[in-house]
Every structure is written in C-alpha cells, then in structure tokens.
Amino acid sequence: MQARKRKKLVNNNQIQNTLDLVSKYNYDISIIVPIYNAESTLLRTLKSIEDQNTNGVTYEVLLLDDGSTDKSSEIATEYARKYSNFKYFYHNNSGVSVTRNIGIDIAEGIYLMFLDSDDTLQQGTIKGNFDGFEKYKSDADILAYNLFQQKNDKITPHVRNGNFRENVPVALYNIEESAYLNQCTMNIVIKNRDKNDRLYFDENLKQSEDAQFITRVLMGKGNLIFSKIGGYIYDISNYSTVDKYKSPVNIKNMIFVFFESLITASKLQNNGLVIPYVQSMILYELNWRFKQNTLFPYHLNEKDFEEWIARLRKVFEEIETETILSQTGMDFYHKAYFITNFKELPNIANNSYGLEVFSAGSKIVNIQSVTLVFNNIRPNKNTITFRGFLKFPFATLFNEIELYIKYNGELNEVKLTDSPASYYKAKEPVAKFYDFDIELPKEQYGNYEWIVKIDGFEKITSGYFENEVIFKRHISSPYVVLEKSVLSYEMVPFKVEILDKSKSERQEIINEQLSLMEKAGQTNLVKFKKYCKILNLMIKNKSIWLYSDRVGIIDNAYNQFLNDVQKKDKVKRFYVVHKGDETLINLPKSQVVQYGSLKHKLLYYYSKVILTSFKERFEYSPLSNIAENTFYGELEREVVYLQHGILNAHTPWLYGKYKTKFDKFVVSTHFEKENLMKNYGYLEKDIIEGGMARLDGILPTDKKKKILFAPSWRKSLVIEEGNSERSINKEMLETSEFYKGLQSVLTSSRLNDELLKYGYVMDVKLHPILTDGDSLFSNTQSEMKLLNSQSEFNQDEYQLFITDFSSYVFDFIKNKTKIAIFQPDREYFLTGNHIYNKLDMDLEVFGEIFDTADKIIDFIIEGLTNEFPITADMSVMYDDFYSFSTNQSCAEQVYDNLVNYFKK
Numbered sequence: 001m002q003a004r005k006r007k008k009l010v011n012n013n014q015i016q017n018t019l020d021l022v023s024k025y026n027y028d029i030s031i032i033v034p035i036y037n038a039e040s041t042l043l044r045t046l047k048s049i050e051d052q053n054t055n056g057v058t059y060e061v062l063l064l065d066d067g068s069t070d071k072s073s074e075i076a077t078e079y080a081r082k083y084s085n086f087k088y089f090y091h092n093n094s095g096v097s098v099t100r101n102i103g104i105d106i107a108e109g110i111y112l113m114f115l116d117s118d119d120t121l122q123q124g125t126i127k128g129n130f131d132g133f134e135k136y137k138s139d140a141d142i143l144a145y146n147l148f149q150q151k152n153d154k155i156t157p158h159v160r161n162g163n164f165r166e167n168v169p170v171a172l173y174n175i176e177e178s179a180y181l182n183q184c185t186m187n188i189v190i191k192n193r194d195k196n197d198r199l200y201f202d203e204n205l206k207q208s209e210d211a212q213f214i215t216r217v218l219m220g221k222g223n224l225i226f227s228k229i230g231g232y233i234y235d236i237s238n239y240s241t242v243d244k245y246k247s248p249v250n251i252k253n254m255i256f257v258f259f260e261s262l263i264t265a266s267k268l269q270n271n272g273l274v275i276p277y278v279q280s281m282i283l284y285e286l287n288w289r290f291k292q293n294t295l296f297p298y299h300l301n302e303k304d305f306e307e308w309i310a311r312l313r314k315v316f317e318e319i320e321t322e323t324i325l326s327q328t329g330m331d332f333y334h335k336a337y338f339i340t341n342f343k344e345l346p347n348i349a350n351n352s353y354g355l356e357v358f359s360a361g362s363k364i365v366n367i368q369s370v371t372l373v374f375n376n377i378r379p380n381k382n383t384i385t386f387r388g389f390l391k392f393p394f395a396t397l398f399n400e401i402e403l404y405i406k407y408n409g410e411l412n413e414v415k416l417t418d419s420p421a422s423y424y425k426a427k428e429p430v431a432k433f434y435d436f437d438i439e440l441p442k443e444q445y446g447n448y449e450w451i452v453k454i455d456g457f458e459k460i461t462s463g464y465f466e467n468e469v470i471f472k473r474h475i476s477s478p479y480v481v482l483e484k485s486v487l488s489y490e491m492v493p494f495k496v497e498i499l500d501k502s503k504s505e506r507q508e509i510i511n512e513q514l515s516l517m518e519k520a521g522q523t524n525l526v527k528f529k530k531y532c533k534i535l536n537l538m539i540k541n542k543s544i545w546l547y548s549d550r551v552g553i554i555d556n557a558y559n560q561f562l563n564d565v566q567k568k569d570k571v572k573r574f575y576v577v578h579k580g581d582e583t584l585i586n587l588p589k590s591q592v593v594q595y596g597s598l599k600h601k602l603l604y605y606y607s608k609v610i611l612t613s614f615k616e617r618f619e620y621s622p623l624s625n626i627a628e629n630t631f632y633g634e635l636e637r638e639v640v641y642l643q644h645g646i647l648n649a650h651t652p653w654l655y656g657k658y659k660t661k662f663d664k665f666v667v668s669t670h671f672e673k674e675n676l677m678k679n680y681g682y683l684e685k686d687i688i689e690g691g692m693a694r695l696d697g698i699l700p701t702d703k704k705k706k707i708l709f710a711p712s713w714r715k716s717l718v719i720e721e722g723n724s725e726r727s728i729n730k731e732m733l734e735t736s737e738f739y740k741g742l743q744s745v746l747t748s749s750r751l752n753d754e755l756l757k758y759g760y761v762m763d764v765k766l767h768p769i770l771t772d773g774d775s776l777f778s779n780t781q782s783e784m785k786l787l788n789s790q791s792e793f794n795q796d797e798y799q800l801f802i803t804d805f806s807s808y809v810f811d812f813i814k815n816k817t818k819i820a821i822f823q824p825d826r827e828y829f830l831t832g833n834h835i836y837n838k839l840d841m842d843l844e845v846f847g848e849i850f851d852t853a854d855k856i857i858d859f860i861i862e863g864l865t866n867e868f869p870i871t872a873d874m875s876v877m878y879d880d881f882y883s884f885s886t887n888q889s890c891a892e893q894v895y896d897n898l899v900n901y902f903k904k
Contacts, residue, residue, distance in 0.1 A: 027085070028130050029059040030109030030192065034099035038117035039071040041235065046079050046086075048120035048233075057130045061086045062103045067093030072117070097201035097209050104200060107192055111143075114186040120233045122148070128229025129189045132170040139172055140223040142214065143189040144181075146231035155233060158185075163328060164226040173224045179276035180328045181224060182284040184211035187232035207245035208258040208285060215262055215281055219269050237719070243732060246716070248297035248831040252308060255285070259315050279323040282315065286338070287330045293427040298837060299827035316342040321362040332365075336393045337430040339364065348397055355454060357394050365393055369460040370452040372494050373421070376661045377469040379482055379633060383439035384470075384498075389419040389658055390452060391464075395432035398455050403436055406449040414438050420656030420681045427653060427836070435658065435681050442498070443485055450494045463494040467625055468661050470633030474626045475516040480633045481506045517630070525630055531598075532605055532634075539602075543571045545609040546593070546637075548620040549644075551578040554585060555613040556642040559693035563891035565591060569899070574603060576620070596622045607637040609898070613644040615660050638663035640898065643692055645807030647672060648843075649836040650679070657681040664688045664901070666894055668695060668810075670883045675840050688897050689883055691890030700816040701796045705867070707755075707762040707860065708798040709745070709784075711822070712806040713769040714738055716833040726769050730776060738833075741824020742777065744853030751857045752781030758864040763787050763798075767806070799868040802856065805829065805839060809846065813878050818868040819847030820859060826851045845877070 031049060035042060049061055063076040063086060073090065080088040091102065104112060111133050115121065125145065133143045147158040163181050164173065173181060193199070201213045218224055245251050259282050266278040289295035297308055321343055324335050339359050340346060346359040355367040369392075376387040390403060404411040416434040424431050440448060450461045465473055470480045471489060480487040486499040486506060501509075517526050545564070547557040561575045574593045577585060585592070593600045600622045604610070612620040620639070621628060641662040646669060647655060658681060665682055667673050668691035676682040717733045718726045733739050745751065746764065755762060765787045766777065780786055787793060801812040804823045812819055821843050823829060830837055843849070850856040870878070884893050 025108060025110045025192065027058045027060045027109040029057065029111045029113055029126060029189070030103070030107035031059055031061045031113045031115055031126075032064065032100055032103030032107065033061060033115050033117055034064050034066055034096050034103070035068055035072050035076060035117045036066040036093070036096070036099075037068050037070045037072060039068075039075065041118035041238070042072055042075045045115065045117050045120055046075070048122075049115070049126075050079075050083075051123065052121065052126045053123065054127045054130075057127045059085065059126055060108060062107060063088045064099045064103050065090040066096065066099045067091065095203065095206070097203045097205070101200045101203065104192075104198060105195075109192055111189050112192050113189050115232070116186065116234075118235045118238055120150075120235070122146075122231040122233060125230025125232070128169075128227050132225055132227035132229065133189055133191075135170055136172050136223070136225045137191075139221065140225045141191050141193075141220050142217045143225035143227060144183050145187055145189070145227040145229070147185060147187045148231050148233045150233050150235045151237050158234070159329065164228075166226070169229055170225065170227045173226060175218055175222050175224060175277040176275070178224075179323070180280045180326060181277070182280060182328070183214055183218070183224060184208070184281065184284065185232075185234065186210050187234070188214060190217055202261070205254065205257060205261075207242075207251050207254050211281060211285070212258055212261055215278060216265055218277070219265065219275070238731065243716075244735070246292070246294050247828050247833060248294060249299055249827045252297040252300070255289075256311055256315070258285070263315070263318050274318040276320070276323050279319045280327060282319060283324065283327045283330065283338075287327070287334065290334060290428070291426060293832035293837065296428075297831055299830040313342050319343075321359050321364070325362070325364060331425050333393060333424050333431045334426065336364070337426075337428070340394065340396065346394060346397060348394075350455075350457060355457060355459075357397070367392055367394070367454070367459065369462050369492070370454070371464050372450060372452075372461050373464045373466065373658075374469050375466040375658050377465075377471065378635075379442065379470060379480075380439070382442055384442055384482075384487065385437070385439050386496075387435075387437045387657075387661075389421045389436065390416065390434045391421070391431075392454075392459075393431065395434075400453075400455055401434055402453040403434070404451045404453070405438070405440075406451055407444075407446060411451065417681065419658060420652035420679065421658045423653040423656070427832070437683060440496070440498070442482060445485065445498050445500045447495055447497045450496075460492065461494040462492045463489065467629050468632060469629070472513060472633075473629055474522070475513060475520050475630075477509075477513050477516060479509050479513075481509050482633075522626065522630070525627055528601065528605075528627070529631075531602065535602060535606075539606045542606070543609075544603055544607040545571050545573045545611065546576055546603060546607050546620070547573065548576040548595075548610065548612045548614075550614045550619055551595075552581060553613075553644075554581070555644045556692045556694050557611055557613045558585065559696070560611055560642060560891050560894060561591075563693060563889065564895050567895070571608075576600060604637070605631060605635065607635075609640060609902070610637050611640045611642055613642050615641060615655065615662075640664040640666060640688065642666050642894070643668075646692075646810040647675070648807055648810075648839050648841050649805070650838045650840050651836050652679055652681075654835070655680055657686065662686070664898070666690060666692070668692050668882055668884060668890070671841055671881070673883070679840060688894065688901065690893035690895075690897050691882065691884035693889075693891035693894065695811070695814055695882075696889045696891055698811050698814045699796055700814075703799040703817070703867070704797045705758070705760045706798045707760060707800045707802065708765060708793075708795065709762055709802045709822075710765040710806060710808055711738075711742060711767065711770070712804050712808075712834075713767040714825070714829075714833050715835050716828075718769055728770055733776060737825040737828060739776070741822070741853050744824075745822075745857060746777060746780045746784055748853070748857055749781060751860060752783050754861045754864055755781075755783035760864060761785060762860075763793060765791075765793070800860070800863060802860075805834075805843065809843060810881075813846060813881050816870060816875065816878055818863070818870050819843075820856065821847050821849040822856045823849060823851055824853060846874075 065073055076088045079086040129143060129145055146161055148155050149158055160182060199216055201209050205212060262278045262281060263274050266274045321339060324339055344360045346357050346364060349356045353366055357364045371391040372388055373391050374388040378385050403414040403416055405414060414436050416436055419433040419435040421433045422429040422431050452459045452461055465471060478488050486501045489496045514526055547561040549555040549557045565573045575587055575591060576595050577592050578595045593603055604622055610620050639662050643666060665676060665686055666688045673687050717729055717736055719729050720726050762784045764784060771789055777786060796815045798817055801817045802820045802822050803809050809819055884890055
C-alpha cells in the first residue's frame with residue numbers, strides 16, 4: 001500500500017520532468033539529502049534543517065529516496081507536504097553517488113550543500129555558508145565548514161578543523177600554499193554550475209568518492225573557502241559506507257582506482273604534474289588506513305600481494321619525499337616507514353651537523369640525540385631497576401647501536417634487545433627500537449650518565465618517563481627519597497645521581513614534595529599519605545597478596561586464591577571483588593575486599609604481590625594515574641600476570657613487556673615461554689611456569705554425543721565505550737561474512753537432520769560480547785542449542801570443539817577433545833577486522849581450518865559416524881603441549897614457584 005502511494009507522488013519520470021524545468025536559480029541554496037533506509041535518523045536530520053535561522057537566505061531541500069524499504073518515505077513525504085521547499089523524489093536503488101548526481105541536476109539553488117540522512121547541521125550553518133560563499137564567490141568554486149563527530153550523545157570537533165588556521169570567521173585558502181588541508185568529507189558547498197560545466201560523483205567508485213569529487217572541484221580554481229560559522233555533525237555511531245568498504249578485502253583494487261584517478265586528473269590540469277595537494281590527499285587516506293590496520297591486503301597469496309605492493313610503490317613515485325615529511329596528522333615514525341619502504345632507500349651522512357638522513361636528495365632528519373623511554377623505574381631491596389627502550393628514527397639503517405652508563409669515568413655497556421615497542425602507534429613494526437633492563441645499586445653513590453653510540457658516534461640522550469616510574473612527574477620534583485639515599489635525575493643529557501643524604505635532609509625533601517602536592521590541588525593524596533603513615537607500624541611488615549579478576553568475570557585469580565588462601569605461610573590474602581559480583585563467589589567477608597574502596601587502596605599500597613588475570617592496570621589497581629605515579633616509589637608490590645587464556649594472538653603492541661610492565665608472567669606451555677621471549681620482550685627471569693589455575697578443573701573424561709560451537713568476537717563489529725565496555729553493532733553484524741557463515745551453520749536443516757539421526761546435540765556458546773546481539777542468533781534448528789550466560793555446561797563432555805581463533809581452544813587440548821577451526825570471514829580476519837590479524841601459533845596443527853559453512857557442515861556430518869576420535873599422534877601432541885607437571889595442580893605449582901622466587 002505504501003509503495004503505491006509513494007510512486008504516485010514521484011517516480012523516475014518526474015525526476016526527468018524536473019530536469020527539463022530547471023532553467024534558473026529559484027533559491028540561494030539547495031540541500032541535497034540522499035536517503036536509504038534511514039528511518040531511525042532521518043527525522044533528526046530534517047529537524048536540524050527545519051530549525052535553522054536563515055535570516056532571509058532561501059533554500060530548498062531535495063529529499064532523494066534511493067529505493068528505501070523502511071519508513072523513510074513516510075518521514076520525507078510528511079515534510080514535503082508540510083513545506084513547499086522540501087521536495088521528495090524516489091528512484092530505484094542505485095547508490096549514493098547516483099543519488100547525489102540526480103540532486104546536482106535538479107537543484108534550483110545558486111549553491112549546493114550536501115547532508116547525509118544520519119547527520120545534522122548546527123544552528124546558523126545555512127546562512128553562514130551562503131554569506132561566506134558570497135564573500136569569495138569570484139575566487140573559489142567550493143566552500144568547506146566546521147566538521148564535528150557525534151558518537152551517541154557526545155559531539156567533538158574533528159581534528160581536521162585545525163588545518164584551517166586563519167583566526168577569522170571566513171577565510172580563503174589556496175591549495176598551493178595550503179597543500180595539507182585534506183578536505184575529503186561532505187561538509188562542503190559548491191557552485192551550481194551550468195549543465196555543460198558540471199562535475200559529478202564517480203558512480204563506479206564505492207569508496208572515497210567524496211574525496212575524489214571534492215579534489216576535482218578544488219583543482220578548478222585552486223582555492224577553498226572555509227567558514228567557521230555553524231557546522232556539519234557527522235554521526236559515527238552507526239554503520240556506514242566507510243565501514244562497509246574499510247576492509248582491504250573490499251578495497252584492495254578500489255583504493256588504487258581512487259589514487260590513480262586523482263593522479264590522472266592532476267596531471268591533466270597541471271601540465272603533467274601531481275600537485276602537492278593531491279599527493280597529500282593520497283597520504284591522508286593511506287595514513288588513517290595504516291593506523292587502523294586496514295591498509296595491506298594480507299589475505300592475498302604471495303604473488304598477488306607483491307603485485308599489490310608494486311602498485312603502491314608506483315603511486316609513491318608520484319609523491320615527493322618533502323610532501324611525506326610535511327604531511328599533517330602523520331606520525332614522524334610512520335613517515336619514516338613509508339619513505340624507507342616505498343621511496344628511494346635513505347642514506348646516511350656523518351658531518352659536523354650530526355648524522356643526517358637523506359632520501360632522493362632531500363634531507364629527512366638530523367639525528368642529534370636519542371630518546372630513552374623509561375616505562376618502569378622502581379626500587380628493589382638493594383637495587384633500582386631501570387627498564388625502557390631506545391628510540392630514534394631510521395635505526396634500521398645503522399649497523400651498531402650501543403648503550404653505556406658512565407660511572408666514575410668508566411663506560412659500562414648495557415645489553416640491548418629488540419623491542420616490541422617497534423610496533424609504534426601501529427600494528428606493523430614501523431621502526432627499530434631497543435629494550436634495556438638494568439639494575440643500579442641503591443647505595444653506590446655518584447653520578448650515572450647514559451650514553452648512546454650509533455655506529456661508533458656518541459649521541460646525546462634525553463629521558464622520557466611513562467607512568468610507572470618513581471619520579472613524581474605530576475609535581476615536577478626531580479627527587480626520590482629512598483631508605484638511606486636520594487635519587488635525582490637530569491633529562492638532557494640523561495643522568496641519574498644517587499645522593500648520600502642524612503635523615504633530616506631526606507625528610508626535608510619529603511616535606512617539600514607534600515607542599516608541592518598541596519599546591520597542585522592533590523589534597524586527597526596528601527590525606528591518603530597521612531592514613532598510610534598512621535597505619536605504617538601496623539601493616540608495613542605484613543605480607544599482603546591481592547587477587548584480581550575482571551568486573552563480571554571470575555577467573556584464574558579466584559581459582560589461584562582458593563588454592564593459596566589455605567596456606568599457613570603468614571601471608572594475608574584478599575580476593576578483590578567488584579561491586580555487584582559478590583554473588584559470583586563463595587568466600588567469607590574477611591577474605592574479600594571491594595574494588596576501589598579505601599580498604600582496597602590501603603591494602604594495595606602495602607601489598608607485596610598483586611596477582612591479576614587481566615592486563616590493564618585499572619583492572620587491578622584502585623589508584624588513579626596521578627596517585628599511582630605519586631606513590632610508585634613507595635609501593636613494594638610486584639605484579640604477577642596469571643592470564644585468562646593462553647596468549648596466542650600476535651599482539652606485541654598490547655602484551656609487550658614495555659606495555660604491560662608485569663614483573664612476572666605465568667605460562668602454561670613451552671610455546672608461550674619461547675614466544676614471550678622472542679616477540680614480546682620478556683626475559684627468562686620474568687616468566688613463572690606452572691599453568692593457569694582454572695586448568696585444574698579441566699580433565700579428560702568420557703565424552704557424550706555433544707558438540708560445542710564457540711565463535712569469538714570481532715572488533716570491527718562492536719561499539720566500544722570506556723575502558724572495557726563493548727556492545728555489538730547489530731547492523732554491522734548482520735551484514736558481515738562472519739554472521740552469514742555462522743547463520744548458515746545454525747539454520748542448516750541438513751546438519752540438523754544428521755545430528756538427530758545420530759543422537760547428537762550441538763551447543764552454541766557465543767562470546768560474552770556477542771550475547772548483546774543473541775536475538776540475531778536465535779533462529780537455530782531443534783538439535784542446536786544456544787547457550788546463554790547463565791547456562792551451565794561441562795566443557796569436558798564434548799566430542800568436538802569448533803571455534804575460529806579463540807584461545808578457548810587450548811582448554812580443549814587439555815581435555816583431549818577433537819578440534820576444528822571455522823573462519824567464515826578468514827580473509828577479513830587476515831586483513832584486520834579484529835584486534836589482531838595473525839596468530840603466533842598456527843592452530844591448524846591441532847585441527848583442520850574451514851572457511852565456508854558447507855565445508856564445516858560436511859566435516860561434522862562425516863565425524864558423526866565415528867564419534868570424532870583423535871589420532872594417537874594428536875594425543876601425544878596434546879600431552880606435550882603443556883609444560884606443567886601432571887603430578888601437582890597448576891595452582892600449587894604457581895604457588896611454589898612464586899614462594900621460591902620471593903625467598904630469593
């Protein structure tokens with residue numbers, strides 16, 4: 001009924017009739033609004049236009065329905081009935097570029113604005129845009145205006161607004177003089193040109209069509225007007241075309257169509273030259289994709305990947321080194337990465353200016369100093385630990401990097417190792433950094449100067465402190481008071497000095513620091529310090545161990561606590577419970593402390609050991625960043641990471657030692673130990689063997705006719721809020737290959753019939769993040785049971801375990817279950833649709849990998865006939881995988897190893 005009504009109002013012929021009638025300007029501005037299934041946002045969009053105060057500026061709104069099947073047409077037609085300047089047009093679904101082009105052709109305004117149907121305008125935008133364009137209309141064909149991003153209710157200015165630096169409401173920018181404006185979004189207004197002179201959106205380009213169109217318009221007169229009046233609010237809360245075409249699987253060739261079209265257009269209009277503005281636009285696209293790990297098509301085979309890289313190098317031939325170096329918003333180490341890998345290999349010149357790096361005749365940088373990034377400085381019983389890494393650009397070009405500490409005139413060499421910090425602000429190793437981990441005697445007084453030599457040439461060092469260092473950065477005090485000495489530092493050149501100070505001199509420094517804290521407004525920290533002083537005699541010499549899991553999750557820390565709390569070893573132990581999780585545990589109140597309470601903070605301050613299942617500091621520390629830094633030199637605790645699953649995902653940028661700063665890392669397997677030392681920067685002394693405590697409850701038992709299907713989550717399909725809050729983006733989920741593959745299995749009547757025939761049940765356990773969208777997975781067959789968070793099940797009973805890349809798979813190695821890997825979106829996984837895109841251990845050694853629903857269904861059906869046995873060789877491989885002894889529980893082995901460590 002609605003479809004007939006809609007087509008009666010407008011149709012494709014009406015659009016043509018309108019085209020024939022357009023012969024003059026009847027409005028100051030035409031606002032082109034493409035619409036496709038936007039019922040949830042369209043009303044808000046149109047209201048933002050309706051509420052504009054235009055002060056006589058006339059406008060029309062072209063509501064262009066691109067074949068919507070929801071209630072968008074009802075909303076749009078209602079506005080068209082209500083206002084004569086709101087005009088509704090319908091056409092069959094053809095895409096946003098076709099839709100905008102229709103709008104360009106039928107518009108009756110002097111100027112054309114564009115507004116997507118999920119975005120809004122700030123008050124004053126229409127008038128501001130018209131007045132701004134009128135001011136410079138003879139100089140430019142295009143105006144841009146302030147861009148804002150909205151995520152749910154939060155609106156923030158886009159970083160690109162900062163590219164427009166003129167401190168006036170409206171200004172004119174020339175793209176030769178301002179080549180790095182990077183205007184690529186639809187917060188623009190253009191002139192309504194004569195039909196023969198019009199530019200249109202490329203209807204074959206599904207990605208970056210906005211940027212291509214805008215750049216072509218800009219190259220006409222080479223000028224861009226920018227207005228700071230009003231603004232375009234771009235809603236990033238919902239699924240969009242950018243999300244659809246973010247993956248390299250979808251854009252591996254399309255991205256080159258975009259780049260090459262810009263290069264061709266520039267050469268045609270600029271006597272064969274690719275102007276810096278176009279070069280910068282290409283770099284802008286490369287930069288955000290590189291940072292978001294959505295640039296390289298790692299799903300391709302080796303030959304195709306090399307061809308893709310060669311094509312990218314061809315694009316870089318048109319980009320000057322100087323343009324790369326000047327690109328705004330691109331980190332310098334990423335610039336160095338692109339220059340080193342895609343331009344002429346840089347060369348080094350050592351002269352009176354220092355070590356100068358050149359590429360294609362252009363000087364890139366003069367390396368005069370090396371940064372020492374300290375991520376951990378802490379006192380021990382007799383020593384002070386200094387951990388960190390050396391950081392300077394183009395380190396791969398040099399043969400020998402050496403670090404020395406000069407003490408009493410002698411140079412003492414410090415061992416350097418490859419650092420996982422080389423994954424600098426990216427998920428690629430973009431640089432070459434070097435870790436150091438040394439200890440200085442607490443009471444060996446004197447000056448320690450840090451010196452770096454690059455290929456024999458001595459360089460000045462400068463220090464940089466991260467949060468977990470004993471120096472109190474937040475009050476700018478260069479001193480740390482120790483039991484019998486004082487430690488001080490100088491940043492450039494970096495030096496530390498251990499000073500012999502009397503008790504009264506040390507107290508004087510402490511008093512001065514308390515005064516600085518008061519002046520800095522840190523009165524709560526001063527009060528907390530007084531609490532600690534009062535309790536010092538009572539608690540100081542007690543051994544306190546705290547055990548922490550994550551809010552809503554009971555994991556290895558709880559299981560380890562249950563083992564350790566029974567020990568009569570004079571250790572006071574507390575399990576940290578989050579508010580609302582009290583019902584998940586069964587412990588007396590005397591053994592529990594609530595996360596974030598004053599008691600928790602005091603126990604944390606005096607603790608000797610923190611055992612945590614999760615890596616983020618906020619998950620085990622109740623102190624703020626400022627408090628943690630303020631008291632860090634006084635904290636004696638060592639952080640022991642118990643893990644919540646075996647680390648197999650390749651994530652050095654998340655789990656590298658420089659990032660986690662764990663004192664001890666508990667492992668369950670030989671593989672983990674080798675992997676942590678090879679890829680994550682840990683030393684053998686950092687690793688505790690023994691195994692995760694929860695593995696003690698996983699045992700090989702008699703199997704039942706049951707299958708467990710447990711897919712993991714995908715970062716690209718979730719909305720992230722706060723530190724650890726994630727919810728599923730249902731719209732993105734429904735359109736993903738991941739969801740389609742899972743649904744094909746869960747709705748398979750062929751599989752269900754075979755399960756029924758052989759008496760099997762397949763349980764489906766979704767990752768907790770996916771349970772927010774579990775209604776989308778509810779359409780299962782009779783023999784497929786969707787488990788919820790409250791469902792009780794025994795994971796030892798299953799004959800077959802199916803997952804994708806989840807570390808949950810290692811539990812089923814422990815209980816000797818047959819394993820299969822199902823990755824319906826394997827290509828998307830390899831190209832960055834999750835936190836990581838490769839594994840440190842190939843799961844194929846434990847189970848066959850399937851990438852289509854039909855293949856995994858065939859595998860399951862075949863296995864039903866023989867109850868999924870594991871071979872003798874696989875059984876041996878399972879037995880050899882774990883490194884802990886089978887004669888003692890994992891929890892007991894971890895306890896023994898920790899006790900032995902602390903005795904030393």
